[in-house]
Amino acid sequence: MGTHLERLEDNIDLVSKGVLSRRPAGGLWRKQSASVLRDFFFELCDDLSIDMLIEVGAHEAETSIQYVNQTGGQAIAFEANPFTFKNLTSSAAAFGVDVRNIGVAGVIGHLDMHIPIPKGSKSLTPGRSSFLKRTEDERSEVVSVEVTTLDAVSAELDPKHAVALWLDVEGLCFQVLSGGLKLLVDEKCQMVFLEVESMQIWEDQSVATDVFGLMADVGFVPVMRDAEFAAQYNVIFVRESQVHHCSFRVSDFWEVLANIRINYLSRAGWELLRTVSRRI
Numbered sequence: 001m002g003t004h005l006e007r008l009e010d011n012i013d014l015v016s017k018g019v020l021s022r023r024p025a026g027g028l029w030r031k032q033s034a035s036v037l038r039d040f041f042f043e044l045c046d047d048l049s050i051d052m053l054i055e056v057g058a059h060e061a062e063t064s065i066q067y068v069n070q071t072g073g074q075a076i077a078f079e080a081n082p083f084t085f086k087n088l089t090s091s092a093a094a095f096g097v098d099v100r101n102i103g104v105a106g107v108i109g110h111l112d113m114h115i116p117i118p119k120g121s122k123s124l125t126p127g128r129s130s131f132l133k134r135t136e137d138e139r140s141e142v143v144s145v146e147v148t149t150l151d152a153v154s155a156e157l158d159p160k161h162a163v164a165l166w167l168d169v170e171g172l173c174f175q176v177l178s179g180g181l182k183l184l185v186d187e188k189c190q191m192v193f194l195e196v197e198s199m200q201i202w203e204d205q206s207v208a209t210d211v212f213g214l215m216a217d218v219g220f221v222p223v224m225r226d227a228e229f230a231a232q233y234n235v236i237f238v239r240e241s242q243v244h245h246c247s248f249r250v251s252d253f254w255e256v257l258a259n260i261r262i263n264y265l266s267r268a269g270w271e272l273l274r275t276v277s278r279r280i
Helices: 003-018 026-048 062-071 082-087 089-093 150-154 171-178 181-185 208-217 240-245 247-258 267-279
Strands: 053-056 074-078 096-100 110-114 140-148 163-167 189-197 220-223 232-239
Touching: 003 220, 003 247, 026 062, 026 163, 026 220, 026 232, 026 247, 053 062, 053 150, 062 074, 062 089, 082 089, 089 096, 089 150, 163 171, 171 181, 171 189, 171 208, 181 189, 181 247, 208 220, 220 240, 220 247, 232 240, 232 267, 240 247
Parallel strands: 053 074, 053 163, 074 096, 163 189
Antiparallel strands: 110 140, 189 232, 220 232
């Protein structure tokens, strides 16, 4: 796994040279890198014949809605924050998504959810709600919510399903995966999209290297990543036995990422990106 992780980091360093150090171009490139990664996730759903998506930390359930619309497959969207579920997530049911107001964690039972409240705001539907408390002081509302595990969810599924996971769980990635080890070693689980952090943003949080190690233990290889934020980024993992189905997508991905159009980029920057895309 170390080699795979190092290769991803090296490629990101290459394709981002001349971009991430520039402002406002750097922020635009980061945002577009996340968009490109999202597009490739859906293309890989086709390559791997995914017919069931499980989205955890759904918020508006945007991913589940897009998956159902594009593939006609089934999607389950979990949102633990009761306020977010009522005001945002629940509307995804109209698109055929199975929406559930329950958290997914490493245990079955109840956990306290910390809902940050930005200064001057009364909103209880931020995208940063977590079962972990942030390392910096932050005003928040704490509510107790019901939680389940990925393995409990998996027990309900038809064993013939080809499953993809999409986890956006604000620092709880390692715990959620730990509660789904039976699913992760099952051949029916083909692909996992994870948001990871390279440094602790929440108390008692496991960082990216811990997550990569767990994924290696259950037979997954990281094939793509973006650079959405400096210390927080998204990674696509594919079961090692299935990587050959998407290898051609991987080379295309790095070329697309290296050639993201940014109006602010200088002529020298454009030439560097073109050079990089040919090297990867």
